[in-house]
Amino acid sequence: MAFEKELKVAQLAVARASILTKSVFAEKAKGTISKEDKSPVTIGDYGAQALIIAAIKHNFPEDEVVGEEEASTLREQKELSSKIWNLVKDTKLSDEDSDTMLGGPLKTEDDMLNAIDAGNSAGGAKGRIWALDPIDGTKGFLRGGQYAVCLALMVDGDVKVGVLGCPNLPIDDSEPLKEDMGAAATDKEGYGVLFSAVQGEGARIQPLTRGALSGGHSISVKKVTDVTQAVMCESVEAGHSSKGDNAEIAQKLGVTGKPVQMDSQAKYGSVARGAGDIYLRLPVRKDYQEKIWDHAAGDLIVREAGGQVTDIHGNRLNFSIGRTLRDNKGVVATPANIHAQVLKAVGEVLSAKI
Ligand SMILES: Nc1ncnc2c1ncn2[C@@H]1O[C@H](COP(=O)(O)OS(=O)(=O)O)[C@@H](OP(=O)(O)O)[C@H]1O
Numbered sequence: 001m002a003f004e005k006e007l008k009v010a011q012l013a014v015a016r017a018s019i020l021t022k023s024v025f026a027e028k029a030k031g032t033i034s035k036e037d038k039s040p041v042t043i044g045d046y047g048a049q050a051l052i053i054a055a056i057k058h059n060f061p062e063d064e065v066v067g068e069e070e071a072s073t074l075r076e077q078k079e080l081s082s083k084i085w086n087l088v089k090d091t092k093l094s095d096e097d098s099d100t101m102l103g104g105p106l107k108t109e110d111d112m113l114n115a116i117d118a119g120n121s122a123g124g125a126k127g128r129i130w131a132l133d134p135i136d137g138t139k140g141f142l143r144g145g146q147y148a149v150c151l152a153l154m155v156d157g158d159v160k161v162g163v164l165g166c167p168n169l170p171i172d173d174s175e176p177l178k179e180d181m182g183a184a185a186t187d188k189e190g191y192g193v194l195f196s197a198v199q200g201e202g203a204r205i206q207p208l209t210r211g212a213l214s215g216g217h218s219i220s221v222k223k224v225t226d227v228t229q230a231v232m233c234e235s236v237e238a239g240h241s242s243k244g245d246n247a248e249i250a251q252k253l254g255v256t257g258k259p260v261q262m263d264s265q266a267k268y269g270s271v272a273r274g275a276g277d278i279y280l281r282l283p284v285r286k287d288y289q290e291k292i293w294d295h296a297a298g299d300l301i302v303r304e305a306g307g308q309v310t311d312i313h314g315n316r317l318n319f320s321i322g323r324t325l326r327d328n329k330g331v332v333a334t335p336a337n338i339h340a341q342v343l344k345a346v347g348e349v350l351s352a353k354i
């Protein structure tokens with residue numbers, strides 16, 4: 001097996017960071033984090049980034065990380081920083097060996113800030129670079145809906161390992177897809193999954209637990225024989241993907257069901273396990289460049305599960321040119337057997353608008 005250690009570190013680091021995000025949400029639900037704070041997402045984002053980067057740096061000191069956050073403002077906000085530190089220092093997997101593999105707990109608040117700042121890679125086509133989104137789907141996280149802790153390893157610009165922690169997706173693959181499944185406030189029975197993929201070795205899912213991660217099974221996209229029955233997933237925010245274009249494309253394909261709206265890369269995970277079939281991300285603003293941390297893990301997981309992922313022009317997502325996907329526009333993720341058909345409909349609808 002290739003990238004065995006990288007996969008294990010990524011899975012455990014994402015699981016540990018997911019635990020932190022759940023504690024933050026629980027504090028918010030209890031009212032311990034006051035409303036004026038507006039900071040649950042900041043706390044979760046910074047805390048999860050610190051934990052994951054510390055784990056990467058412990059195991060692979062030479063690797064670079066493209067992380068969504070940086071700590072310069074946090075260094076000036078002492079109160080916020082110590083709040084985050086209080087959570088970070090106490091977040092553990094229940095399995096001691098696993099924590100040890102991640103380098104154990106962080107030692108000082110300064111270590112935490114330095115770990116956050118180590119996510120400053122410019123990305124690119126050379127070497128080993130991790131792409132990290134500590135909380136993707138921030139709005140979903142705040143609502144107790146879908147969000148994801150996302151980590152991918154790129155080698156020379158090619159995604160080799162992808163892991164998505166989705167604390168609020170159901171463990172049961174066959175549960176029909178609906179928005180806001182689960183509640184992040186608790187370790188609710190039956191919710192929380194970890195998707196992983198290694199290039200060339202398929203995609204897997206396992207329950208996202210506090211203990212050592214084991215078990216699980218391989219997943220694959222659903223082979224859609226009749227596209228009119230396909231389940232489409234789309235962003236919640238109208239500003240992130242055009243709802244109108246999505247509806248027109250659905251109509252062109254004859255899709256009858258309503259699209260399921262969910263935040264974050266949980267959409268990629270859902271397509272990969274066959275709970276959803278088509279994920280379209282249709283540009284709203286011409287100038288917006290998608291960020292690599294919003295797509296790297298999901299792209300690999302869907303492709304390894306038998307799906308195809310391209311932009312709206314049919315080009316593979318290009319993770320090798322920096323922190324953004326500036327060569328691409330939008331995303332079309334589907335089972336391989338319907339990708340050409342969906343892409344054609346996307347092209348027809350979007351070209352009519354230019
Ligand atoms: N204008 C525009 N167009 C496209 N995408 C944008 C745009 N603005 C932001 N973002 C990024 O969208 C990430 C969340 O994507 P989602 O698919 O989860 O969207 S949604 O929350 O369901 O609307 C979100 O990631 P998070 O910030 O981690 O939540 C952003 O990086």
Ligand SMILES: [Mg+2]
Nearest residue numbers: 133136137294
């Ligand atoms: Mg994101």
